[in-house]
Each structure stands twice: as structure tokens, then as C-alpha cells.
Amino acid sequence: MIPSLLPTYNRAPLSFVSGEGSWLTEADGRRFLDLGAGIAVNALGHANPALVGALTEQAGKLWHLSNLYQIPQQQALAEKLVEETFADTVFFTNSGTEACELAVKMARKYWYEKGQPERVEIITFEGSFHGRSAAGIAAAGSEKMTKGFGPILGGFTHLPWGDHDALRAAVSENTAAILIEPVQGEGGIRPLPDQCLKGLRDLCDETGALLILDEVQCGVGRTGKLFAHEWSGIEPDIMMVAKGIGGGFPLGAVLAREEAASGMVAGTHGSTYGGNPLACAVGLKVMEIVSDPAFLAEVNARAGGLRQKLEGLVAAHPDVFEGVRGAGLMLGLKCKVAPIDVVKAGYEAGVLSVPAADNVVRLLPALNITESDISEAVARLDKAASAVSEGLKA
Numbered sequence: 001m002i003p004s005l006l007p008t009y010n011r012a013p014l015s016f017v018s019g020e021g022s023w024l025t026e027a028d029g030r031r032f033l034d035l036g037a038g039i040a041v042n043a044l045g046h047a048n049p050a051l052v053g054a055l056t057e058q059a060g061k062l063w064h065l066s067n068l069y070q071i072p073q074q075q076a077l078a079e080k081l082v083e084e085t086f087a088d089t090v091f092f093t094n095s096g097t098e099a100c101e102l103a104v105k106m107a108r109k110y111w112y113e114k115g116q117p118e119r120v121e122i123i124t125f126e127g128s129f130h131g132r133s134a135a136g137i138a139a140a141g142s143e144k145m146t147k148g149f150g151p152i153l154g155g156f157t158h159l160p161w162g163d164h165d166a167l168r169a170a171v172s173e174n175t176a177a178i179l180i181e182p183v184q185g186e187g188g189i190r191p192l193p194d195q196c197l198k199g200l201r202d203l204c205d206e207t208g209a210l211l212i213l214d215e216v217q218c219g220v221g222r223t224g225k226l227f228a229h230e231w232s233g234i235e236p237d238i239m240m241v242a243k244g245i246g247g248g249f250p251l252g253a254v255l256a257r258e259e260a261a262s263g264m265v266a267g268t269h270g271s272t273y274g275g276n277p278l279a280c281a282v283g284l285k286v287m288e289i290v291s292d293p294a295f296l297a298e299v300n301a302r303a304g305g306l307r308q309k310l311e312g313l314v315a316a317h318p319d320v321f322e323g324v325r326g327a328g329l330m331l332g333l334k335c336k337v338a339p340i341d342v343v344k345a346g347y348e349a350g351v352l353s354v355p356a357a358d359n360v361v362r363l364l365p366a367l368n369i370t371e372s373d374i375s376e377a378v379a380r381l382d383k384a385a386s387a388v389s390e391g392l393k394a
């Protein structure tokens with residue numbers, strides 16, 4: 001018999017009842033250090049007092065309005081994002097994949113309005129993840145995500161990761177945009193080298209193609225800059241944001257330069273919930289905290305400490321781990337064993353991590369995780385790795 005919850009997830013047998021900072025408490029009282037943060041969503045930890053305050057204050061006033069009316073919280077968050085980034089304009093969604101839908105529509109509409117309606121092709125990359133909507137799965141293109149779901153949205157060209165010749169050959173007069181994650185998340189914490197991101201920017205400038213960055217996972221302070229592309233010094237034309245920006249409240253956004261957004265006039269797109277007062281009140285508080293250079297400096301300091309400890313962990317367990325990769329507090333442990341075995345051993349040791357593709361265990365802690373929580377988390381990962389090692393010998 002089918003479970004009452006549609007069985008699309010492989011859930012761990014853990015039921016958390018409360019959280020505080022980087023800690024979660026299970027129904028049976030066990031406490032876990034959370035290095036997954038709801039897959040990079042709880043950017044400021046659980047039950048962050050500033051976010052609880054922003055949410056509850058707004059909750060006492062007004063929850064939902066509809067975009068039929070002015071929404072001051074939405075306006076304020078858009079202005080903050082415009083002030084802090086390359087963008088001239090922002091549209092709010094409720095999720096990352098909705099941001100993907102709009103990014104694709106925006107790029108195609110741009111060329112349509114330019115009198116080049118044939119220019120619809122969007123170049124994407126192997127191992128990418130852009131969510132589970134029709135455009136999201138078509139953009140990623142893997143059989144795992146698309147098989148069985150009928151006709152796939154057309155107009156996507158999928159290229160191997162890091163194949164410069166294939167990229168040059170694929171860009172044509174029909175290329176509307178190139179869509180890429182500056183650091184692949186689901187694909188196994190694969191950072192795109194700064195040089196490659198610069199090269200993509202140059203290629204887009206030469207050909208007119210729009211550069212769309214998916215910073216749903218790597219954005220909002222995760223890599224130690226407000227947005228990951230800032231490390232390379234380039235700017236995209238369109239950027240997808242979600243996950244961390246809501247700090248745990250569902251919120252996504254598409255940020256764009258004026259020119260790239262020029263086709264999206266009144267009536268061309270919409271969302272009932274997108275940009276509702278609750279989400280935007282929380283998002284604004286998240287942005288105020290994370291965009292502070294002092295906060296980002298702290299993220300970098302903590303990231304350096306965590307990375308160093310993880311290098312030690314890898315060296316201590318050469319039978320389990322192959323190496324550490326990633327950027328800032330978006331780190332991956334490349335495994336020699338099945339990553340799910342490390343994740344499960346972590347459950348026993350009281351530490352949460354997230355499996356990814358390419359044999360990687362993802363560590364995406366809250367951006368404000370404390371030094372002592374980092375030390376304790378790595379000690380627990382060490383215990384988990386020892387248990388996996390023992391299992392290999394048995």
C-alpha cells in the first residue's frame with residue numbers, strides 16, 4: 001500500500017523536534033550537530049532570534065496580500081539586493097526551481113523582443129542541478145531526472161564539465177544563454193575555477209549570449225562572498241537565488257541586469273505567493289546580516305578553520321576519504337566508500353551531513369557556526385569515519 005506521504009524521498013529515521021544554532025534535538029532527546037543546514041537553507045542556524053523576530057513581527061501584521069498591491073517588504077528586499085549586487089531588478093519566487101523557470105523565460109523573451117525569436121538554445125553542464133520543474137529537469141538533462149516524464153522541454157544543450165572545446169563548438173547564433181552553477185552543489189561540490197567563469201563571461205560578451213548563474217546553493221554568503229561569482233570579478237546577466245536567502249522560510253529570486261530583463265513587461269510572468277510579506281521580511285533580515293563585510297570575514301575565518309580540520313580528517317582516514325574540495329562553507333569530502341555510508345555513520349555519531357553525486361559528502365553548515373561547534377562536529381565526523389573504517393575491515 002502506498003504510504004500516506006508520496007514515497008519520493010529516502011528519509012532517514014530521524015525526527016527532529018527543535019533546533020538552536022547548529023544543533024538539532026531528536027524526539028528521543030539525542031542532540032545532533034547540523035552540517036547540512038537543511039541543504040544550505042538555514043544559513044543563520046536554527047531558531048535564529050533575529051529571524052524569529054522578523055517573522056513573528058510580520059506574522060502579527062499581515063501574511064499575504066497578492067502582487068495586485070504594493071508590498072513594502074518586497075520593495076525593501078529588492079532594493080537591498082539591487083544595492084548589494086550587479087542586478088538592476090528582482091523578481092521573487094518561492095523556490096529555486098521557480099527561479100530557474102523565470103531565468104529561462106527571461107533569456108528567451110529577451111531574444112524574442114530583440115527580433116531573434118530563433119535564439120532559444122540554452123547551454124548547460126553535466127552534473128548540474130536546477131530543480132525539479134519542467135525547465136529545471138530539462139536544464140540538468142540527466143536521465144535520472146528526466147526519464148519517464150514525457151516530452152522534455154526543448155532547447156537545452158548539455159555539455160561535459162570543463163570541456164572548453166565542446167563549449168566553443170556549441171555556442172552558435174541560436175544560443176540564448178549559458179546557465180551554470182559557480183559551485184555545483186548536488187553534482188558533488190565542484191567549484192568552477194575563476195578562470196573558467198571569466199572565460200564564460202568573455203564568450204558571452206563575444207556572442208551576445210546571456211550569462212545565467214544558478215547561485216541557489218552557493219549564494220548568500222555560502223562561499224565567503226555574498227555571491228560566489230564575486231570571487232572571479234565577473235558579473236552575470238541573470239542570477240537565480242533561493243535556499244539561504246530565506247534562512248529557512250521559502251523564498252527565491254531572479255536578479256537581472258536591466259537589459260537582460262527588458263522583455264519581461266507587465267503580464268509576462270507572475271506568482272501568487274512570490275514575494276509575500278512574511279518571506280520578504282525574513283529575507284531582508286537575512287540579507288542585512290549576511291551582506292555585512294564583518295559577517296563575511298567571519299565566514300571566511302570559520303571556513304579556513306573547518307577546511308584545515310577536514311584536511312586532517314582526510315589524512316587520518318585514507319581508506320575512507322580521498323580529499324576535501326569546495327569553497328567557503330560549501331565543502332565536500334570526496335569519499336572512497338559510498339558517501340551514504342559516511343552520512344549514516346554520522347547519524348550514529350550525532351552529526352548531520354548530506355550526500356551528493358560524484359562520491360561526495362556535502363558539508364553546508366550554518367554560516368554562523370561557532371568555532372567550538374566546528375571542532376565538535378569534526379570530532380564526530382572522525383568517529384563516524386572510524387566506524388566506516390571498522391566496517392571495511394570486518
Ligand SMILES: *Cc1c(COP(=O)(O)O)cnc(C)c1O
Pocket residue numbers: 094095096097098129130131132181185186214215216217218242243
Ligand atoms: C536546490 C537547488 C535548486 C532547486 O531549488 P528548489 O528550491 O528545491 O526548487 C536549483 N539549483 C540549485 C543549484 C540548487 O542547489
